[in-house]
Amino acid sequence: MSKPSRIRHVAVALIAALLAAVAVWWLCRWVGYDLQERLGNQPVYEILNDTYSQIVDLPEDGLTQTIHLEAGQAFYGVRLKFSTHGQLYKSGMVMVDVTNEAGKLVMQSAGNFLNIFDDTFTEFTTPNPYIPQEAENLTVHLYNAVPWDGPLGLWASEGEVDGMPLCAGDANGASLDATLAVQLVADYSGSWPTVLAEQLALPLAAAAFCAVLLAVFHAPLAVLVAAVGLCLGYSFTQVTPALVAPDEYTHLAAAYELASTWSGQQAATADGKLLVRACDAPHFSTKTGEIGIFAYKAQAYAKILEQCSTDAPTEVSEADAGQGTANYWAQAAGIWLARSRGENFYTMLQYGRVANLLLYLVLVVAAVAVAPAVLRGLFACVALLPMPLQLAGSLSPDAGVLGAVFLFVALCMTLRQQSAARWQLVLLVGLAAAVAPAKAIYLPVVLLCLAIPAEHLDPRRAPAASCVRLGPVVCLPGRLVQVVTLLAAVALWAVANLSALVYAARDMNRMLLAAAALGGMALLAVLVWLYTRVRANPVRLHWFKRGLVLLALLAVAGGLYVFSHMGGGLTPEQLLEIQPNGDSVWTFSFGYICRNLPATLKLLLRTLPEQGGLWLQGLLGTTLGEPIVYRIDVSWLLGIGLLLMLLAVALPARQESPLLTRRASAGVTAILICVILAVLAAALNWTPINYQTLFGMQGRYLLPVLPLALLLLKNTRWVTVQRPVAHGAALGVALLNLLTQLQGFSLYATWQSVS
Template identity: 65%
Template sequence: MQNYKKLLRVVCSLAAAALAAYCTIMLCRWVGYDLQERLGNTPSYAIVNDEYSQIIDIPEEGLTQKMPLQAGQPFYGVRLKFSTHGQLYKSGMTMVEVYNEAGQQVLFAAGNFLNIWDDTFTEFTCNDAYIPDHDETLTIRLYNEVAWDGPLGVWASEGEVDGMVLSLTDGEPLNATMAMQRVSDFTANWPALLAARLQKPLAAAVFAAVLLAMLKTPLFLLVPAVGLALGVGFTYVTPALVAPDEYTHLAAAYELASNWSGQPAADEDGNLLLRACDAAHFGTKTGEIGILAYKNEAIAESSEPGNPDELTTHSEIKAGQGSGSYLAQALGIRLARVQGKNFYTMLLYGRLANLISYLLLAALAVWLAPASLRGLFACVALLPMPLQLAASLSPDAAVLGLVFSFTALCLRLRGEQAVWWQKILLIVLGGLVAPGKAIYLPVVLLCLLIPAENLTYAKKPAVRFLGEEIPGGCCIHSATLVLAFCFWLAANLQAVAYAARDMNTTVLLAGGAAALVLLVLALAGYLKLRKHPRVFFWCKIAFAAVLVLGAVVGVRAVSHMGGGLDPDQLTMTYPNGDSIWTFSFGYICRNIPATVKLLLRTLPEQGTLWLQGLLGTTLGEPIVYRIDVSWLLGVGLLLAVLAAALPRQEGPALLGRRSKAGVAGICLCVVLAVLAAALNWTPINYQTLFGLQGRYLLPILPLVLLLVKSSKTLALRRDVSHAAALCTGTLTMLTLLQGFGLYAAWQPVS
């Protein structure tokens, strides 16, 4: 009987997953149909002749028009301006044929009374472009296949324009040139075809999510399975070089791949060396979007030639673009170059390698997390924003995976004794998190939430330090913090020096040394006085007073440190009006009221956008393109994540009062670091912060949700981890699908 129930459960799960996948396919088809109706068979055109002042009726033998075409110019058809002499005809058929110089027919199209109107351009198109490899002259033949109710004419110039001869089909020139436009691009049925590409990955994602959730499969298996399918969808949806700062990340990963190849990555001037097939794409800082961009990218990916891995072309891109983690991206790019793939395939390989790297780290985080927190980490990992970053070349994906894994391990070790590999992993993850991005250094302090007893070696439970015995696990704490700080300092020293460029370096170093001495004295005092509660209490009061006094004196000192900007310097701007000066640490300290006002103005103006960026309902690079999906999807994602963060009624408290304060303090430190980093690139004449995006707060989202889960104000009767992960994956799929429609239909604001 028990086996029968298990079999029935599997069958029902498979049926539900198959039905969900079928509905997803139908939804993709609807999106394709809708886009085809709105965007399909739409031409883009270039003017060939815009001079016309007479109407020439199409004679029985027809007209022949010459039209030049340059090498490499795509020809999808021609637009001609007709005249029906003010009448609305009921019948008639006009044929248009176009031949190249070799006599091959490159276009055959017809027009009837349904699409030919008086004094209106009418296009005659084909789905596939004709692209000559040399300059040539096309021959356009225009004739009536079925007689019209009345005369049908075309507008033309009086006299030939640029040698474009208009003549009767029998060869008699008419000393005129038709009003013409070349159809330079054509959407044809590409909207439906491109939407159909999404059917397989999105249907696979929904099928896996429903099946694994209903079967209660471990979440560390659900996350990579569903995330891989959704991530592949994002590689299709996010156009080339449109992901956040992708052009910079491409240059950095390309340079690393070149170093691995053993070839010089840059020339004598420090510019990147490229393969010949990649050179044309490296001048693009932000890629194009729209249905034609999708179409041309898909065509180029399958037809554009590649090159062997030989760096023969000089570029204007400087080497040393990035200092983040580009190992996975460079591996994908290197593999594509070894195989001689073209640029777009190389970009796809790099994106997929980055996606796989992120999913492995995300699965590790879910596996390391305590059982009660696995649903929380799974939902955060499947949000649209981390998957979008992972499906690009962004190094933030690796940073997210590392921070998630480190956070999960710290929370797990709060409740169990660490084994040897967990101790090593804690130190390694802490060391890798710190240099990934400077603003996430405070996250390393999470290791202090682990009781020292849980990290102690059984053979040596205590060690002597400053004449006192302390738990051996404190060595693990110290190793993690010291290694992280050293790596952070090595990776970010230049950035910190730039941010403090207008401050007295000697005084800052002296202040840092004094803080270090104070920390050592506080540690020594703690070890010596912790066994004397009364004395220890008053020492804590004294230490807090010293900290407050030091903070006040420090703020006053830095606010008067260095010279401020004089009135002439304050008015210095770039041609676009931006000040040449940005908010440095010194300028912030000297202008605290102005900084506070800027932050207060920023919050109501950009707060909603930060939340969208945190969840991923704003796609691409919002500074360049604002692709915002429905706010309903954002509300759904927020509710799904909060459901995973709610505690169970019978579950134990995850954090005590002090631990909650510590976690809140770490989150606050990261927020302040994010604000400081954003100020560092904001011109001083701006009224709001520039370039601050919600995705910068994504690594601490599990910690914020942990504070929610540690509260018993609202609790659940049963575990909803799998249901929340299923909802998050489904809403991410819908975000992806709507984002594709918005990208495809995007039009520049005039």
């Protein structure tokens, strides 16, 4: 490319990126304007006196009403019921001044004939609240600033109510033995919809600028994921309200406990309750956080106004301790840093979210950089989907699990094509050891290391022979690496998940299960030994494989028979045991599933049409937050767009050769099936037996193996493209993610108004 052409290309790219950023900026402004029109200047009322049967006309020297305010209670204004005596006035203005006990003016507001109607409550508000440190009485003085066409009246009680006297003139005037019909404005949305939307403009405009610029320049996809992912992930930390991300309240307790442990502080009480700082205690509970414009506003205000210290946790919270610490070190690091700086609760939460986001980005950027060139676009698109970035922008440990699985898969695919350096071997074993215990259902992914040719895993630099001898066994060093990888993964998986596995098999004969496991391990050792003896003889190897297939069929059939007759079933009385909420006290266990295979199959078949669409939304991220509590579903058009981008990036270019052999494709398919079955088994394990569909099954559980599914699609070569579309697809995913966040923000904000 000539120099003038390069200059034109750079100019076009910069102009396109700037236009995209400006468009997103104005889009954020429009969202803010739209929300302001719908949600702005909306008060929340608290009734102080609802007893009224007379009308008191406003005299020339005005009226003074006393109201009581508790310590820490926010005062945004008052709401009074006026009477125009059935007339429509054309002129007039009433002033409302509110002073505290020290005589300081805390609010001054006016109302004219345009917003005061007959027998209607009218609010007088201030955008900034007055919050007393101690309980006190406020004085509300009403007077005419511009004379009205006729008498202006206010509804009041006959007799004083709750020590709130109404006086003529100022506070020293004569008592009227009455109390106005008055309501306290306890909260006020004001201009916060506009302010909050404008806070999203900078990160989202920066994401659009980076995405367009880097896509047009065909910059390395790892750089695109790092820049765009940071902007979009940070904006997700703002869009998702506190403790509204999936199970975030549980993750907060676990990370908080680990941060206390690092600080050498007592983390929990003897009865297992989490200890927290005094300023954090009101925010800790075992429920999902609030949503709506007032929840957004409260969190933004709290970041500014709440004060905390670096004191050790001393308050007993509602949260339980011991909810896991292995996968929370990044979130705990952010929380520890915030606590050491004396930050308040919401700022501390933000620190933890950002730390989790950085961990995710490090892992997925490494995955994109390590992956083969033809797969980098695929990993980039999956990494930039709304769901993984939403998880990364929260305290969810799933973000680290996703990043680790993506990096493991990318490394395995690279090592299929080239020999491993020693650091890659260490990384391979380390990732397998990290993935397996992180979440039990992803253990089958570790089997992907078997798709790597053994000769590519030889740790020796200049081997004299391809094989090594270990006693009577002769094998390739790469096989030993694969064995070590699998053994490390299985051992750590068993340590981390043995208790959960025992619980799932609670109604089965555990001694018999242990004997079967030992027998299976012994049989596997015998089969490996037989394979080493017959692999050099094609005829014997052929019969060995046939025998292996027959043995597998017999093992499945025999296992189903034994498991369905192992242990006792539930009695009719036990089947009828119901909790107060209507759920059965029993959930699907391994034994119950085996004894009731038809019923289990019926439940799964009912679940698929009812929840299949929600699973796809959860996989892509077009349903936000915790869907069991809040269904925040963005437009289905965005979901279709994201799906099309994934399909596009999975299409191979015409000149590309298949990445997987037929055997490797079968292995990857088997891994996918195993993960899906493990996910379904896990969901069944917490589904009561009287349910007709699965409980708690979410599409995000399948997100770690989405690259494998797309890889299989890419390997089929049913449809090809003229040239790769990786950068265009990544740009499309980024922009759709941006739109998902903007619509999600609007839906979060309007929840209380439409619910």
